[in-house]
Amino acid sequence: MDGMIVLAPMEGVLDYSMRRLLTEINRYDWCVSEFVRVSDVVVSQKVFFKEVPELLEGGTTASGTPVWVQLLGSRPDIVAESAMVAVKLGAPGIDLNFGCPSRLVNKSMGGAAVLRNPALVGDVARAVRDMVPPEIPVTAKIRLGWDDAAEAPEIIRNLDRAAVSRITIHARTRNDVYTPGTVKWEAVQPLSELTKIPLIINGDITGPDSAREALRLSGLQDIMVGRQAVSVPNLERVLRTGAEPMTAVASLRTCLSFEEILSSRMAEHYRKARIKQFLGYVRKARPEIQDLFREVCLREGLSEIIAVLEDGIRNPGRYSLDACCSE
Numbered sequence: 001m002d003g004m005i006v007l008a009p010m011e012g013v014l015d016y017s018m019r020r021l022l023t024e025i026n027r028y029d030w031c032v033s034e035f036v037r038v039s040d041v042v043v044s045q046k047v048f049f050k051e052v053p054e055l056l057e058g059g060t061t062a063s064g065t066p067v068w069v070q071l072l073g074s075r076p077d078i079v080a081e082s083a084m085v086a087v088k089l090g091a092p093g094i095d096l097n098f099g100c101p102s103r104l105v106n107k108s109m110g111g112a113a114v115l116r117n118p119a120l121v122g123d124v125a126r127a128v129r130d131m132v133p134p135e136i137p138v139t140a141k142i143r144l145g146w147d148d149a150a151e152a153p154e155i156i157r158n159l160d161r162a163a164v165s166r167i168t169i170h171a172r173t174r175n176d177v178y179t180p181g182t183v184k185w186e187a188v189q190p191l192s193e194l195t196k197i198p199l200i201i202n203g204d205i206t207g208p209d210s211a212r213e214a215l216r217l218s219g220l221q222d223i224m225v226g227r228q229a230v231s232v233p234n235l236e237r238v239l240r241t242g243a244e245p246m247t248a249v250a251s252l253r254t255c256l257s258f259e260e261i262l263s264s265r266m267a268e269h270y271r272k273a274r275i276k277q278f279l280g281y282v283r284k285a286r287p288e289i290q291d292l293f294r295e296v297c298l299r300e301g302l303s304e305i306i307a308v309l310e311d312g313i314r315n316p317g318r319y320s321l322d323a324c325c326s327e
């Protein structure tokens, strides 16, 4: 595909270390950080550095991919001032989260809850757009609506008036959460006719076939990928260049590289959890790692877990890893 491919924000999964890993392997056009919560006070420099450590390194991952800072909040003035703090710290772009379905977040009028008030979506976006310098892109990430895609046209019109740079649409409603089979790429096509602002299609893109179908049905050119970008660590290369999806053994090697990145940043306890989380994602695309994954889950110590990974790489037959698996 020729369009842009953006690495999605994923709270608790696509953090600094995972962004670094995946942008070393791929050439994503940009990444979006996990959301930074904006409540009643302007977000401090300290919080931004903790949540988006790339801001200490020029606003890009180690391999140079820009990391846009995502903000989640519904008070236009406070979100705008927080955006300005992030920009002063070097954020190359600001993304606004209007899609998070978490009950806790929604209860305090954050994420997808704002979609129930389309005027407020526009107000937050306008305030941020007016506050930050014009050369810094301000984007919005939305769902089709709260419980009905009928809400989407008004949201799009308000974002159009706010003059955001791009709008990413996760083609589900909030009440669809992540339920399989609920994504509606075709619902995005009529929305694209309401605005000249470029839209990005997101949701359930897992490989070349689904990317083609999502682009055909939505009529768009650009995509954002999340969960499958972790499951297939070279997904951008697969989509852009037609490379083969990473094999099980190569994914294990990638897991060791991940552990190396984590080792300089986290205590052992967290590293074990992150390795298991990563392998859990890989298993969705590569079910043949199941036996090895079970072995990893049985191990207590980090060094034992690493030994299992190394054993899988050296002796793939022992864990039935040579089976082939497509998209």
Ligand SMILES: Cc1cc2nc3c(=O)[nH]c(=O)nc-3n(C[C@H](O)[C@H](O)[C@H](O)COP(=O)(O)O)c2cc1C
Pocket (backbone or CB within 6 Å): 008, 009, 010, 011, 012, 013, 033, 034, 035, 070, 097, 098, 099, 100, 141, 170, 202, 203, 204, 205, 224, 225, 226, 227, 228
């Ligand atoms: C564990 C998890 C965490 C997420 N965190 C965020 C987030 O911080 N901000 C956001 O806008 N979307 C978040 N999302 C939504 C994703 O960015 C994306 O819209 C969604 O997963 C659909 O795309 P996919 O099918 O390519 O994964 C999250 C999704 C998951 C599964």
